[in-house]
Amino acid sequence: MTVEEELRDAFARHEALAPPVGPLRAAIDRLVVRRRRRRRRLTVGATALAVLGLLAVTVPQVVPTPGGRAVTGALTGGTPEAVPGGALNVLLLGVDGTAREPARRAYSVLLVHVPADRSRLYLVSFPRDLEVSIPGHGTDKLNAAFLFGAGVERPDLGRGLELTSRTVTGLTGLRPDAGAVLTYPVLRELTDTLDGVEVCLPGEVRSAHSGRVFRAGCQHLGGAASVDLLRQRVGLPDGGLDRDRNAQLFAAGLIRRAGEQGVLHDPVRLSRLWGTIGSDAAVAGNGTSLLTLLRVVPELDSAEPVGLSLPVGVPMGLDRSLRPDPAATPEFLAALREDRLDRWVAAHPDRVTRLR
Template sequence: MSDDIRVFDDSSGSDESGTGPDARLVEEELRAAFARYEPLAPDAGPLRAAIDRRVVRRRQRRRVAQVAGVALAMLGVLAVPTFGRTVGVPPVPELAAPPPLAARSAGPAAPLDFLVLGVDGGDGRSNGHRADTVLLVHVPADRSRLYLVSLPRDLGVEVPGHGFGKLASAFYLGSHRPGSRPDLAGGTMLTERTVTALTGIRFDATATLTYAGLRQLTDALGGVRVCLPRQVRSHHTARVFPAGCHRLDGAAAQDLLRQRYHLDQGAHDRDRNGQRFVEALLHEVTDPANGFNPVRVAEIVGALGRNLVLSLHGTTPLELFGTLRTVAAADAVGIGWTYHPDRGPGGGIESLDPAQSRSLFEAFGRDTLAEWVDRHPERVTP
């Protein structure tokens, strides 16, 4: 034992107050020992600086995880496209965006509307994509659940600056760039303008994911569990998806969500399966094990690369991620259209029921989709 510090025994004759001669002696020896060894203690300055740097890095990683989580949450409302092509024309100017969410959040929460596009990977010759999945996503002010509305890809629409055509072609018209890579941002912009002209809805954010990107995202999440009300047989691979719940990898999910030929209502049933996949994917990407794990977020976002376009229109990442994570726990409500065979001169162009579509799009603006669904239960995806 060191001579500088001795053991003090209460039985050695000190008084009960602990201030007797022996107690004072020990205190003096302790003070002397601390004084002799104090110069040997390391400078605390570098240690404090290292701790401060570590705190800053941790905050930066948390911020990166939150921002990346926005992309993952937005991807949770994407479905897989199929293939197609048409002719291309020049791009269009940018849309006027709605007010930023922060500017509308001083009082009660505001309803939010998102547009989600799933596009094919191009055919290697046309330098463009087409949007075979066009999904409207409504988050009500009470944040009770998500409402998912699929627009038919063959819907006849007026494409701003390009005349009448199918909805799926709007993305191609905006993304086609002769002799260069397709411009996903241009295709997103023109499709958003087209949908806004059709519905009157101004979107708070738009997400676009390519065919390859969604396959990579599904694999990065370790698969997605999808529940089907009836068997689906693949027209492309002869794979059979029995009725019930299945965890699908990227290739299987891609195969399932391309199917329309063997379904009773063709592309309309394919859109309903897409809504089922959307809800399942949203639960996966907003799971804390994924959205708040920086390593998982880096792996997932890194798998997407150029296959993702995310336009927030003034909504901050933290606001968007917080909103989507809040509603992800509730079951989503998918809304589909009354089925009818493709019709129209020479191209299988579809149309919407004027009265029902008008009331549906007005319900977006009035934040009354819950009441609309109660009046039209036949339009809800089971």
Template sequence: MIEDELREAFARHEAQAPPLDPLRRAIDGLAARRRRRRTVTRTGAAAVAVALALALPVQLWRGGLEVPLPLGVGASTTAAPSGPLNLLLLGLDGSGSVRNARTDTIMLVHLPADGSQAYLVSIERDLATDMPGVGTTKINGVYSRGGVEAARDAVQRLTGIRADAVAEVEFSALRSVTDTLGGLPVCLPEPMRSQHTGALFPAGCRDYTGDQVQDLMRQRKILLHGGYDRDRVGQRVLLGLAKKAGDRSLLSDFWVVSQLARTPGITLHTGDLSLLGLAMRLDRVEAADIVGISQPTFYVTKIDGVFYEQLDPAVAPGLFRALRDDTMSAFAQAHPAWVLQE
């Protein structure tokens, strides 16, 4: 029987296995060398993803490049902050003044204290929130009425989480960063046809240009779960960004880095958080460790004749507790429907 001969042949050649001691030494030596190289040139993949804005100083710092920084990055405090971190990412549609801008992408980026992963927790734009002095309003309108701090407060009222830092990113900035990086790999679970340009975005993974990414992220009405699905597209774009940024050769390119550093439309509010410390935290997260979290679908409510979205009362409190208690991996395991499927 050929099968028996095959088994015999395999068994006989076990003797050819390479000797283990030299093998082990070779592995350790190679790994040490690669680790050294990595600490010099590897970019924090998640760093760019988390917020383009947060990432730029990170890249500059890692690359040791002499490029004027938009924010005063002092070399004073470099200790990585301990404890979980929450960063608020506001994606702004509409250009120019705060008054015209809507934050259609709202995302809490949660970094657990152990630095093992990053969670992108999307907050749907039509969620009802009570804004002091205004009354019930949709959360995407808070920014235009009260700016960054009002948006930060609204997210705190909703989730109980006070964001440690806030990044404002205009769509135009995302577009130009995408083009600077030479496109982003984005994976879609289903094909989408743009209601704005008629372009067809096929299911599966492909590289997208800046214009395409912007078009992609504006689609909502054509999607089965509306804003929720769009939030997940946004998460997929950030994952693509993280993957792209993880490409060492790309960000060690001086031209690319200096282009990124000059991207207009990105504003960062770190408060008393040390930017370098933040960079050190983000650097430990890789693209594969980023987990997208969002409510699966609509949960409509009507207040004073206006339709709003609300959070699923059976799940959302547990989500926010997990964010506060730093137990997100348990939450993700218990609620697979809330986890972005790659």
């Protein structure tokens, strides 16, 4: 008897001991269907965030602020809200929490300004080490506002966003129309769902966490690498200010990636994508629905954003806190409030972050 015949004989003898395959196959099929549905939901939601990562939608962590309201109108089948005609301001917070570690402080505070003429997006960074007045908590660094609002035990992301929004309002005189909190896991999943984003760095960055070296120039980064880059502050020439600029570069890469996929100028597809988020939708700030904000995207003359930062002085004291530049900041904030950043940029080209 050959080896092949012996194996067949052994299988035949033990076949009766094997459990029936029908129930097992049915269970496997059910599991495959569930996973496919979950992957579709994640893909659609994350693609929407690629567009709305700059319009304050985050999946799955869209969070309401106290006093906010659920999205209504077009999202629920009622009468759509009118698209706002003036300038829009959306506050985005990057926080350092993970699935195993609660969010603590905001590592990135970014205000997305959409001018009334819908010419382009402005990404305005506010340094996390900026010394500000936090309502109810005196003077502290800007990133502490999220911690004070969210709390340490069982952090409430929405309350952290709300207090940070009030703090930014006190600083700028602008009340954000909406806001969102983005955690590292969300950014990682989003980037991987988009098959990575292109980030163009002005200089080399060496990770203090993984040892990875991000070379100067444009490079395609996956989710884990993108989060690694966004965490870097130690060893950079301007510390946290350089991290803010890298966050702008990453956000610009997300916009371009969404544009390459044909999402930015298809309002029907955008509405359908947003509709899949359903009951997770919420608003912050003035109460304008996020779907309504989303509808301004096709109106933009250019999807290429402009990166800006609040003008600040040199770091002060042992904690390296920052204060607004007394000469440049008032003019900058006036331009932001009065929706004339285009003229401010033209007069101060040296203060624009090169995003490519």
